[in-house]
Amino acid sequence: MSKHTLVMRIGGDDVADSGRRLAGGLVTELPRYSSFSSIDHQIGDTITQLQAMGLHPSERALDLAVLAAAITAADTRISRDLDAQDGWTREIELCVPVSDSRVWTDSGPLIERTLNFLTGDLWLVTFRERAASVQTLVPVSTGTLTEKPQSVCLFSGGLDSFIGAVDLLSEGERILLVSHYWDRVASRHQKLCLEALEEHFGEGTFDSVRAYVGFPKGAVADSQDEDTLRGRSFLFFSLAALAADAIGDGTVIHVPENGLISLNVPLDPLRLGALSTRTTHPYYMARFNEILRSIGLTSKLENRYRHRTKGQMVAECTDKAFLRATAANTMSCSSPAKMRFDQDEQRRQPKNCGHCVPCLIRRASLLHGFGTDDTEYQLEDLGARVLDSTRATGEHIRSFQFAIAQLSAKPQRARFDIHKPGPLTDHPADWAAYEQVYRDGIGEVAALLNGVISRPGGG
Template sequence: MSRHTLVMRIGADDVADPGQRLTGGFVTELPRYGSFASIDHQIGDTITQLQSMGLRPSERALDLAVLAAAITAADTRISRDSDAQDGWTRQIELCVPVSDSRVWTDAGLLIERTLNFLTGDIWFITFRERAVSVQTLIPASTGTLTEKPQSVCLFSGGLDSFIGAIDLLSGGERILLVSHYWDRVASKHQKLCLDALKEHFGEGTFESVRAYVGFPKGAVADSHDEDTLRGRSFLFFSLAALAADAIGEGTVIHVPENGLISLNVPLDPLRLGALSTRTTHPYYMARFNELLRSVGLTSRLENRYRHRTKGQMVAECADAAFLRAAAANTMSCSSPAKMRFDQDEQRRQAKNCGHCVPCLIRRAALLHGFGADDTEYQLEYLGAKALDSTRATGEHVRSFQFAIAQLAARPQRARFDIHKPGPLTDHPGDWGAYEQVYRDGIGEVAALLNGVVSRPGGG
């Protein structure tokens, strides 16, 4: 196991001792950011895009975005395989300059606890004052908006975020959509979805910010790259908080995510730890909101679909006809950048694979909401032949079938299963609703997999 310390520096005069707490590990100095332009570029030119609308966030909100960028560097460029004793849990320290180190140091334990839950690693966060030359980084806004957005909505290019935008726009709410992307596939689908929304609701009915945030391969010394990306929602939430802070006090950040995925109850015993993501889990979102309050940022995350399945989101969408016509533009796959092959082993464009956990939930949702499986996958009907449970096409089908069988045999287990991925202590009055969304979500997938056979070797 290797420990890693990443030191971020802003300004030519940032030469202070970073306050390192971990010893005996590797230390990486991330590329120095000498000015506002360089740090804004690292967070996807988000502030420049906001400024063009006449929106200017605070230095405190920028601190959060800078912290999120450092987290992204560590999460994506420190290998679990080579640097974790158990093949998963890494020890990572970040040394970050901020505009008010006292405020951020007071929040340090909360940040570490939040990240430990989110990524499954052990984090150490050390803050220090920014250098004198960069005490104030954000220049005055350059543009104007005739009408400010009322709220922020996360916009990933997936089906849930597309429905979230449709519902808000159909209700007459003026929104600012915030996106970030890791690859060209995600970027392509975000653009397709944004163009569809503009064509349907009209130019000027919403604003959007899109940010590419990433670090080059090999950015962390003595390690290899990592593709599990468990910390990605900290970056997503932080960019949204930056935008919300620029809009004004108390701005709501909508996080459109169905309750089944948000809870992410493990389908089988093997999925409890490393394979379970917690990107929108209620406990994590509660901690992030607590973090915002603790550093004096007044925006808050809100998931209005936390008690709805994906299928219910589809069925209850405020503009079902538009959703049905445009749903193929969205990307829900867990591995969208992987190249797919058809039955003749001919390469075709990367798109929803149709057989990972998010894709199966998506197909079940469209079956529930529209009465038909999603034909965009260009795959055989799931029940056409027995699937090989040892291969990608059948592995997650088999996991779902295990969960379906377990729940059918003992329906009462749902009230206990919903607590396995993480605490629900922040929402004691919602336990019944979370139990119901878990039952309903598994039921939707059961309807999709009715008659489907998966076994080792297929057939």
């Protein structure tokens, strides 16, 4: 096991003591960012894209994006297997220069608690003043927008975010879609979905920012790469907050995510920790909104689908015919970077796997909303054979079947199960609605898996 301290430096004159507090940690100095252009490139040229629209974010919003980039470096380049004492929990410190260290230091404990909940690690975050040469980084915007967006909407290229965009555009809201991507598979599906929206709703009806944010392999000394990516939504939310701040005070950031995935109740006892993600959990989103307030940003995350299953989102979409015609362009798979090709090597089209948790919820939702599913999956027919529950193709199906059986035997357990992934203390009036969306979501997957058999060894 090794503890890690990552030090970020901005400006050639950033030579001050980093202020690190983690005793005994291996120290990695991330590549120095000498100017605005280098730091903007690291956060996916997001500010440059905003400037082209005539949008100008604040230094405080840039600080948040810089922090999110440092979190991404740590989360993706520090190995749990190699550096965690228990195979999961890492000890990580970040040392980040900001435009107002007093404000950020006051918010530090809240940020650390939020990250601990999100990733399951132990975080320390230390802030110091930016160097004199980079006290102001964001240049004045020169572009103009004929019509400023009314809100920001996260846009991953998945089915939920696509429905969120369709609903908002159908309601006549002008939105700024914010995307980030890790690989060419996600990028491809985002582009397909954006093209479909533009063709359907018309050119100029929405704006879009797409950011690639990543660090090279081996960026952290004496460690290996990590692919669990539990901190990815901190980056996604921070890029959206950067855009929202550029639009103006009080801008809403729409987070389109179905309630079953947001709660992410563990399907079986083994999924409580490592396999239960919290990227849009209500507690985490409440803490992120608290962070925004604590550092003086006025935007706010909202999930209008928190009490809806994915199937209900499909069935209630405001432009159901368009959704049905284009849903196959979206990517829901938990591992989109794993290329999945058709047997015909000439096509080489990546596919949703069809058997991971997000894919199963996707399949169930399209069955619920449309009665059919036109998506091509690596595992096309779930009932064609007995699936091996010890292998990838059957593991998550068996977990769902366990949860379905448990809930069927004791329906009242739903009121307790919804609290297992994290506190719902910010939303006591919503407990009944969260219980219902959990029941309904499990019911949709149960309908999909009716007649499907999985067991160790398959058959």
